[in-house]
Amino acid sequence: MRYNEFQPNRALSHLVECFWTLESDPGADLPQPERLLPDGCVELILNFGERFQEYMDDGRREAQPRHLVVGQMTQPILIAPVGVVQLLGIRFHPGGTVPFLRIPMQELTNRVTDLEALSGEFKRDLLCRIDAASSLLLKIGAVEKVLAERVRCCPQDSRVMSLAAKIVQKGGRVSVDRLATDAGVSSRQLERRFLLEVGIGPNLLCRILRFQQIFRDPRN
DSSP: OEEEEEOOOTTTTTTEEEEEEEEOOTTOOOOOOEEEOOOSOEEEEEEOSOOOEEEOTTSOEEEOOSEEEEOOOSSOEEEEOOSOOEEEEEEEOTTTTTTTOOSOGGGGTTOEEEHHHHHHHHHHHHHHHHTTOOSHHHHHHHHHHHHHHHHHHSOOOOHHHHHHHHHHHTTTOSOHHHHHHHHTSOHHHHHHHHHHHTSSOHHHHHHHHHHHHHHHOTTO
């Protein structure tokens, strides 16, 4: 498998953590199922290869949608490719989906959702613009243009994103009560805004980020 990450342009850097691609090598054996851990981010994935399978808690395996949104996860999910892999992913900063997905983000938490069900118009715009691109790298450039156009058309209240960015910068080691006080809102109001725009509350985001740091620590 070939995995690569690409940084967004300046106009999108406050919303998008990175673009990424995943491609299988011709003739390579299929890898074993992979367990994906919560990371505090929402991802939009465009699949130009075979659909992945997701292993459900009851033992069933279901084909994931071809073009999908992975909401905030509070538990691991197990997935596996079944053929040619050619993915383009957009990993959003916490709260960075607001200009693109006009939906309360807590509705997507612990769900993998077909992009068509969220916004068929957004999906068609993306696919139409990238259809002529002959490589995943060129497709990223086309996706950036679509996202940048939507940002210009949909100004965003960035207060929640700014607070979420502070949590990310500190690796989850912050006082949420202090964040709320500094923002001039109650802890309950902050919780509601995070559920709406991020998909999970600030305390849970802190816990996920702290776990991620422990998981990535080479000493563990």
